[in-house]
Each structure stands twice: as structure tokens, then as C-alpha cells.
Amino acid sequence: MIEFDPVLVHEWLVRAAERYPEKEALIAGARRWTYRQLDQASDKLAFSLTQIGIKRGDRVIVFMDNSPETVISLYAILKAGGVFVVLNGSLKAGKLNYILNNSGASAIIFDSGKHVEVAGALENLENEICCIVSGSREAIKLQQKQKVCWWSEMVAEDKEFARKVQKQALSCGVQRCIDIDLACLIYTSGSTGEPKGVMSTHHNMISAARSIIQYIGNEVDDIILCVLPLSFDYGLYQVIMAVMFGGTVVLEKSFMYLHPVLKKLGDEKVTAFPVVPTVMSMLLGLDDISAYNFSRLRYITNTGAALPEAHIRKFRELFPGVKIFSMYGLTECKRVSYLPPADIDRKALSVGKAIPNCEVKIVDKEGREVPPGEVGELIVRGSNVMQGYWNDQVLTQKAYRAGRYPAERSLYSGDSFRYDDNKYLYFVGREGDMIKSRGERLSAKEIENTITSMEGVSEVAVIGVPDEVIGQAVKAFVVNSPGYDLTENDLKKYCAANMEPYAMPKYFVFLKDMPKSPNGKIDKKALG
Numbered sequence: 001m002i003e004f005d006p007v008l009v010h011e012w013l014v015r016a017a018e019r020y021p022e023k024e025a026l027i028a029g030a031r032r033w034t035y036r037q038l039d040q041a042s043d044k045l046a047f048s049l050t051q052i053g054i055k056r057g058d059r060v061i062v063f064m065d066n067s068p069e070t071v072i073s074l075y076a077i078l079k080a081g082g083v084f085v086v087l088n089g090s091l092k093a094g095k096l097n098y099i100l101n102n103s104g105a106s107a108i109i110f111d112s113g114k115h116v117e118v119a120g121a122l123e124n125l126e127n128e129i130c131c132i133v134s135g136s137r138e139a140i141k142l143q144q145k146q147k148v149c150w151w152s153e154m155v156a157e158d159k160e161f162a163r164k165v166q167k168q169a170l171s172c173g174v175q176r177c178i179d180i181d182l183a184c185l186i187y188t189s190g191s192t193g194e195p196k197g198v199m200s201t202h203h204n205m206i207s208a209a210r211s212i213i214q215y216i217g218n219e220v221d222d223i224i225l226c227v228l229p230l231s232f233d234y235g236l237y238q239v240i241m242a243v244m245f246g247g248t249v250v251l252e253k254s255f256m257y258l259h260p261v262l263k264k265l266g267d268e269k270v271t272a273f274p275v276v277p278t279v280m281s282m283l284l285g286l287d288d289i290s291a292y293n294f295s296r297l298r299y300i301t302n303t304g305a306a307l308p309e310a311h312i313r314k315f316r317e318l319f320p321g322v323k324i325f326s327m328y329g330l331t332e333c334k335r336v337s338y339l340p341p342a343d344i345d346r347k348a349l350s351v352g353k354a355i356p357n358c359e360v361k362i363v364d365k366e367g368r369e370v371p372p373g374e375v376g377e378l379i380v381r382g383s384n385v386m387q388g389y390w391n392d393q394v395l396t397q398k399a400y401r402a403g404r405y406p407a408e409r410s411l412y413s414g415d416s417f418r419y420d421d422n423k424y425l426y427f428v429g430r431e432g433d434m435i436k437s438r439g440e441r442l443s444a445k446e447i448e449n450t451i452t453s454m455e456g457v458s459e460v461a462v463i464g465v466p467d468e469v470i471g472q473a474v475k476a477f478v479v480n481s482p483g484y485d486l487t488e489n490d491l492k493k494y495c496a497a498n499m500e501p502y503a504m505p506k507y508f509v510f511l512k513d514m515p516k517s518p519n520g521k522i523d524k525k526a527l528g
Helices: 009-019 035-051 068-079 093-103 112-122 159-176 202-216 233-245 258-267 277-284 309-318 393-399 444-452 488-498
Strands: 024-028 031-034 059-063 083-087 107-111 130-134 147-150 182-188 196-201 223-226 248-251 272-275 299-302 323-328 337-339 358-363 376-382 400-402 409-419 425-430 434-437 440-443 457-467 471-480 507-510
Touching: 009 035, 009 068, 009 202, 009 233, 024 035, 024 068, 024 233, 031 035, 035 068, 059 068, 059 093, 059 112, 068 083, 068 107, 083 093, 093 112, 093 196, 107 112, 112 130, 182 202, 182 233, 196 202, 202 233, 223 233, 223 258, 233 248, 233 272, 258 277, 272 277, 277 299, 277 309, 309 323, 358 409, 393 400, 393 409, 434 457, 440 444, 444 457, 444 471, 444 488, 488 507
Parallel strands: 024 248, 059 083, 059 107, 083 182, 107 130, 130 147, 223 248, 223 272, 272 299, 299 323, 471 507
Antiparallel strands: 024 031, 182 196, 323 337, 358 376, 376 409, 400 409, 409 425, 434 440, 434 471, 457 471
């Protein structure tokens, strides 16, 4: 009998549970989950979601730090026919409120420790929403009009409930969608200052994941150490990919405490370590790095920003047997290119060539392909190209353009690139006002909006400046309002209270007046 590959993201979990029921799929602190346990827990939650009214195509927010509950939730949402939206657990109430409204979410799943931000986000919400709370029930204060459910009850181990789930959960979800249905929205910063939701279908996600698995060469015995947030597509796909090839994910909440994380490399026999330049810099800055066991590590991957050549050389000297995959991608198409590890020493500044089943071109303003050495805009074509931006047809039509026949679309990245003579890609710069810092894509406009909302601030301009550790650091230029004399400490306190940590400016500069262009706009080039 011929066996076909699953076509829906959650079907891969069902298959993995059938093939490797007792294999560890997820390790998070002291908790260990087999594929069978993940599949069963997500079945139960999926059934409960349908019971509270989640329907095919409904958006469900997952507002948690990296945890097994996050992973179970995203697969359960898919099994219920819904669309998952994983958000960074450090989001402030204002941005959470915007995303709740923009996505039209029917439910939000969150940890009880985040109830204050959720309560703030629910104020002035345009639609009613079901709140699903994981963790302690103490001190949970939400608006009375919001329906509240408890995670522990929705994934209860009750035998009668389990029998219901076994009979009904899959019929409520797995068979209800097809591969062109949306699987998730990934919110990324936009040039207008508001987050934009990138729409990904099941087909998009599986195609992108399969391509990455192919060029990395993942196998069932790979164990991935993931310190990246699951709200970040780079982190999310570590789980999606591992489930597809039957591997194991060691899930950490962050990389801020590096020593315990590195200890996991040896303790869990880790073979794969996806990083961003910040992690690499912290790693190479350790005096006692030889104290950790890297013996099973097979490869590292990097994206978000280029690794400095000096870091590549030092890592290669310390761990010559570990492959380095340098990559480039956009949330709008997941991954674009990778540099084969064999080329890392001779082409360290390149991001390589297109991933399998993907085409790229560098074109001029008239759409003509440019010759080697000339700078142009990178465009991407393939099944990894997502569907566009949720509720933003204008921006979608600008970035996603029709091809030669109705189903063909190409992504115009807005990023400047050049080829070398062998068609290897080199990133030159980003069109628009985006900043790449610590693996996050930040909107300068968004940061400016936050700082400008502080009393006593007249004007703000934010730029990214080169930083060897984090890729780009955020630098804010500020003009005080008449009669005010704000200090750098005042601004830092305000930003810490109103902004996610990764978006915090590293530098503040006070100016008497902003440089302006002839049309009256702030001239950021004069600030650089």
C-alpha cells in the first residue's frame, strides 16, 4: 500500500504519534512529552475548543512564553479547524489589543502570569472573546463579559472525556480543512508602525519546512535546542520541522541565562542549535566555553542578521566539525536562501543561493534582472511565498504581485541585494524603515510612536546603527517640548514600561531641532 505524506500541518503530529508513540518529542525543563502524549493532549484541547464554539477558520491567539502548552495549543487549534496566532509573551497591552482587534480572534490562550496585560488588552475590544487560562486561578481579574475557561479542565484526564475525544476530536478538526486553508498568522512589524499579520496556509508551511529539512539533512535522531521564541517564525519552524521528521525539541524560554542552556547541549545530546548573532556573540564571549559538551552538535543555523566574519572564524576554530548554515529569510516567505556549510570559509558574507523549490531574482526598478555586481531588489517565487497580509489588501498587492498565470505570485522583498559571478546572493540593505536587532524585525515608526506618546517629547526619529553583537542597535533622537528637560533616564524608564525589551533603544541623543528635508519631513540620512 502506498503511503502519502500528510498535507495538513497537524496531520504530521498524528503520523509521528503513530510511528514513534513513545519517543520524546518535546523536552521543557523537567517536563518531557512523547509524541503520543502531545497528540492526545492536543486532541483533548481541540475537542474542547470546538465545544466552546471555535469553527473552521477562526483565529485563536496563543499568548505564552515558550512552553509545552504553547506547542499543544497550536496543534490543537489546527485540529479544531482554526488558525493559530502565537504572540511574544512580552507584548504590552496596547499592541496585544491591536492584534486582537485586527485578527478578529475568537479566543485567547494565555498563562495566568500574563493576566494584567490581557486585562488591559481586553479594554475597548471590538468583539467578545473567550479567555482560556493556563496556570493558577488566583488573582485572575478579567472583564465580566469575557467568557473564561481553564486549561486544566480542557485537557482533563477524565476517562469519559478521553473517550469522547477519541471518537469525536479528529472528526471535528483534521478532516475539515484542506491545504490551501490558512494555518497561522505571524505578526511582524510594519513600516506604518502597526504589526501586520502574514497569512500562511498549510501548504505554505509544509513546503517551506520540507525545503529546509532537505538542505539541512535532518534525520529522526536530530535533537534541536530551541531558545528562540515560538512567536518568531525561526523558532516556530523548529517545532514544525521536528514533528515532520520525527525529531526532538529541547525548548527553552530564552537565551538570557546562557550557562543552563549550554549545559543542555551535553545533557540532552543536542545535535542542532539554531541561533541569531546575539546568541553567537554571547557564546563566543564565554571564558569557560570548553567546559560544555559540544560533542554531539552536528550543525548550527543562523538567520535574522549576518554573522560577523570574526565570529564565524572563531567558532570554526573552536568547533571545526560543526556545520554552519548561514541563511536569509523573510516572514513573508519563511526562508529564501542558504549558504552550504562547505562555502562558509570562502564566502562568509554571502547568504548563498535559493533554497530547494524556490526561485529568486534581483531586478531593477523596471523589473529587469540585474547583472552580477549590480544592486537591485530581491524577488522570490515558490510555494514558500505566503498569501499576503491579513486585512491589508493594499500592502498585499504592493508586496505580492501577479505572475504569468493566475495562480503565480512573486514576493517583492523590498530588500536590496547583489549577485556575484557565481550567482551567490549578498544582502546590501533594506528598503523602508526597518531595523534588524537580536533576530527581531523592528519598525522604527512603531518605536517612534511609543516615545512620542510620552509627555514632554516633541519629536522623535529612530534609526538602526551597526552593532557587532545584535546586528543593529536602536538609536533614538529626541527633541524636548518647550518647558521640558527630559533626561536619558526618564526616557529609559518610560520605554521599559511601554515597550517590549527587544525594541528598547540602546542610544538616546537629545537635539534642539530635527534636520528636515525640503518637504518638511525629518531627514534621517542627516542623522546617520
